[in-house]
Amino acid sequence: MMVTQTCFGFLLLVVTKAQTQIYLGSSCQNTSQEPLSSAYQTNLDKILTWMSSDAATSKGYNHTRIGITTPVYGLYECRGDVIGHFCQFCVSFAAREAPKRCPNRVSAMVWYEYCILRYSNESFFGKILTHPTWHGFGTKNISNMAEVQRGEGFVKSLIRKATKDTNQLYYLGGFNLSSTQKRYGMVHCSRDLSKEGCRQCLEALLAQVHICCVQKIGWFIWSGTCMIRYDDQMFYLLNNQTSSIPASNQETDKQRGYRRSKIVIISISVMGSIVLLFLSVYHFWYRRRVRKDGFRLSSFHKIQTEESWTTDLPIIPLTTILQSTDSFSEACKLGEGGFGTVYKGILANGTQIAVKRLSKFSGQGSEEFNNEVLFIANLQHRNLVRLLACCLDQNENILVYEYLPNKSLDFHLFDDEKRKQFDWKLRLRIINGIARGILYLHEDSRVTVIHRDLKASNVLLDHDMNPKISDFGLARAFEIGQNQANTKRVMGTYFGVLVLEIIYGRKNNGLFMSENGQTLLLHAWRTWGAGKCLEVIDPMLEKSFLGSEVERCIHIGLLCVQEAAKDRPTMSHVVLMLASDTMVLPKPKHPAFSIGIMASEEVYTSKSSKNVSNNDLTISISLPR
Template structure:
C-alpha cells in the first residue's frame, strides 16, 4: 500500500476539485496540495544543473499560456534537466499558466536542493528530474483521499467500478485524450461523477495500465465509501456524488430528461472577505484582470442587461468559454448584502436547472460574480415578445415548466441546504443553448436549518405579482412562498401575459382570478396563448392550469410541495385535488391612466411597500360568482 497522506493537505492531488483560495487579496495563488521530492536527503546542486533547472522552470511558466494544457522538454547536455507540466484536463489557457507559474516558482521551496521533484496544485502537476522519465509509468508511491459518506447500496461498488472502467476506456481508446470526465444516474434521485487522467507523456496503453492499477486499489481501501480518489505521479482517478470538475465541450452523458441532484461539495473550506464580514464558501476566485480582458473592460458592447444592483456583461475566457459577468454597482448600498447572500447560497448548489456560478472576484472594491453564459437570455424575453414567443410551442413550454419545477424541488428538498429563492419570476429563468430553463439570481435566497420550515422578515423583498400574500403582508416565507411564485409563472407561461398589471387589460382582473374564473366555468383553455393553437394538447394545458391554481391558493397550507408538483406534472392519471380560491392581488396599485410608455418593461427586485388591490376580483363558489371590490 502506498503512502497515505493527510486528506486535508492533499485532498485530490493534481486533479483536485474546482477551487482557488478565496481570500481577498490582489495576488491570488493556486492551492498547494503536496509534493514528492523523491530524494530523501538534500544535496548540493551543481551550478550547471541549477542553471538548467531555472531555465526549464521558466520555460514551463511561459509555455503553459499557449499550450493545450501540458508539455515536456529537456534542457542541457551533460547536466540535463527533464521537465514536464500537466494541467487538469478541464483547465487550459490562463488558469493552466497561472497554476504552472506558481508551481514553478514554489517547487524549490517544497523540494529544496533536490535533483528530482513532483509537486501538485489544485489545477496542475509539475515534475522535473535529472533522469529521463518521459513516457514511464509511476504507480508507486500512491496517495489516497476518502470522503465521509458510506454507500447506501452495496451494488453501487460494482456500478461505480464499472463506470470508472468506462471512463478509462474513453480516455485511452475512444478519445485518446488520456483524460475523461462524466456522470451517470445511480438512481432516479442520485447521481455519481468520475474523472480519470494521466500525465500526457504516456502512451494510451501506459495510461490504461496506470489507471487500472489505481482502480485496483479501490476494493482494498474504500469499498464501502462513497467518495474517493487515488493517484500516483502519472495518473489519477476520482469518484464522488457531486460534479467536481469544470464542464467543457465534452458534455455529460446524463440524459436531459432525468432530474439533476448534483450538489457541489468542494474539498476546501475558505473565506471571502468583504467590507462587512467574512463569508465561508467553497467558491473559486478569478483575478480581476481576467474579468476585464474577457469583457473588454466592461464595454457597452459586452453588456447584456441592467439589474437591480448592477450590470451583467458577456465575457469570453482565454480558453474560449463564454461567461456572464454580474458586476455589483459600487453605488448600491443594498447590493452588498445580496451579493454576500448569493455567494453563500449558490456556491453550495449545483443542478442542471440552476445557473452555474463559476467564480467570484473581490479585487479593488469590485464585487463580481461569474456565471455560465445563457445564449437564449431569459424566459421573460421570449414570453412577452410577439416574435420570440413563436419559438415557444407547447412542447417546449411544458419542458420549461417541468425544468423549473425540478430546479425548485432540488432547492427545497434535494440540496444540502433547504433554499427558499424568494424571487422566482420569468426574468430570473434563463434559457441555455437547447432552451433548457435554469433558475438564476439568488440575491434574495435564504437557506433554512434542518427542521426549519418557515421564517419571518421585516424587510420584505421580491417582485410585484409573484409574491405570496403571507410574505407580502406578514413577512412570512417558506417553501410554499416559492410554490406560489411557481404557480404564477406557470400561468404566465401558458398565456404569455404578465400577472403584474393584468387587471388593466380587457379582462379587468388579475391573471390569477381570470384563470380561476375560466377554470370554474370549464373554459380554462381560453387562458391559453393563441400561438399555441397548432401545438397544444388540451389535457396537458388543463392539467398545468389546474396545478398552477393549486400553487396560488391563498392559504399556504393548501398549496402542494414541489415534490407533489413534480409528481403531478409527471403523471397522466393522477387525480388532482380541487383548488381553493387564489390569493388576492398583492403589489402596487397602478392607475390605468399611466401611459404604457412610462411603465417599466422589466420587473426588478426591490423593497416592497405593500398595498392590497382588489380590482373586480372574481371568485366562484359552487355555481355562483362573488364579486369583491376594494375601497
C-alpha cells in the same frame, strides 16, 4: 550500478508503453475534407496544446472553447481508473494523432485504450452520442450460457452504481463466476454528461452487445460519450480511487506480482524523483504564465458567512475582468437590474462568461453579496445557474457565471415573434426543469433555500433551451425547523404564477388590466372554473399542445397559489403531479389574490407599513412550498 540500470530500464519501459497508446477507433463526424481556414487552424492548434498541458494537472477530464468567430470546441477524457501522467501521456498522444486521422476536417474523435479526445466547430458538450459505435471482442467463446445472464446482470449493476449510487459516472469491479473463474467489468461516461444522460448512453450500448458480442468472454464497446468493457482478465489499473474493487481481487493481484515487488518499489522511487523534478519545472513555468495572464483559477478565496457555510471559490483579478468585457463597454452589456449590470465577457482562452457587476448604490452590501456567492457556489444542480468565480478588487463586488447564450425566459416568452418558437413540448420541459430546480433548493440541498425572486427574467436558458434558475442574491437559507420569521419578506411571483405565464405567454400583471384590473391569475382561475381555460391560452401554441397536459399544468399552477398556505402543495408533490398523468388532483381553492393589484407587506413584522406594488406578493408559510 546494475540495480540503477535496471530501474531506469523499467522506467523507460513504463514511459514508452504509456506513450505508445493502443488505438481503438476514430471518427471524423461525417465532415467534408477541405482546407481549414487559417483562423480555425490557429484555434485548433491552441486547443490541442491546451488539452495536452491541462491533462497534467486536471482530474482526467476537461473541456473548453477557443475562438469567437471561428470557435473550436475541445474535450478530453481519461478512463476513470487512469490518473496523473498516464492520462497526460495518452491525451498528448491523441492530440498529435487526431489531426492525422482526420486531416483537413473541422471535427474529429479518437479513442485510445486510456483516453478519448474530441474537437469540433460546433458545441457538443453534454450531448449523448450512441452512434456510431466501435466494438471489439476476444477469441474465446462462452461455454456456459448461464454466464450470459450473469454477465448482463453484472454490467447492469455497474451502470446503476455509476449513475445512481455515485457521482463519478464510472464504476469498475469484478465477481466470482465460479470457484476458479473471475470476471471483470467497467462502465464509463464522459463527465460532461448528466447522470441521466450517462445512464441512457450506457443502456444503449448494452442493448447493442446482444448483437455484436454476447457470445464472447471478453469484449468492449465504445461510443463518443460512453464505454463498457467485460473480460476474464483484470484490465483496469489499481489506484487509490478505485475503491469499488473487491478486496479479494486486490489481494490476488498482490500475490501474482509478489516476485516483482522489490524492483517495482525501487523503480517507483526513481520514477517519483523524476516526476517530482518535472512537476517542479512545470510549477515554475506555470507561475510565470499566471503572472503574465493575470488569471489564476488555482487560487482560492474562502468565504464564510453568518450561516457558517464555507466555500472555496476561484478569484479573478479585476484586470482580467476589464480585459474580458472591454472595460465594461456598452457593447458587452447583457442587461441591467436593481442590483447592477450584467456583461458578456470572453477570457483569453476563449471561454465566454457572464459578469455581474454589483452597483455601489444598489443597496446590496456585503451580506447580500456573500449570500449570492455562498448559495450559488454551494448549490449544484443542472437547473441552477453555475457560479464560476468572483472578484473583490478595488471595492468591486463582481460575480462570474457560466454564460447562457439564449438569455432569459422573459426575453422569449413576452415577445410576440420569439414566442412563436416556444411550442408546448418546450414549454412543458421548461416548467419541469424549473420545478426540479426549486425542489432541489427546498428539499435536496444541505439547507432549505427560499429563492424569494423567482420570475421569468430570473430563469436563464442554455444552448439547448434548458432552464437554469439565477439570481440568488435575495435567497435566504434556513434550517428545517426554523419558521417564516427568519425570511421576513418573500418577493417575486409564485411558481404557480410563473407556470401560468409560461402557458398563456403573458405577464401576470399586464394581460387583462383593461378588464377591471383583472390579472392573469384571476383570469385563469375564472376560466378554469368555467371549463374554458383551453380557449384562452397562448394562441401561439396552435395545435402543438396536448389539451390534457395543458389543463393539468393550469390545475397545478392554481393549486400552488391557493390563499391558505396549508393548502398549497410542496415542491416534491408538484414534481410528482407534473410527472404523472393519472394522479388525481384536488380541486384548487380560491387564489390568494382576487384583484389585479397585488399587496406587499412585511411578514411577522408588526411595525412595517403596507405598500402597494405590482411585483411583490404576500405569503405566509412555515416551510417552503
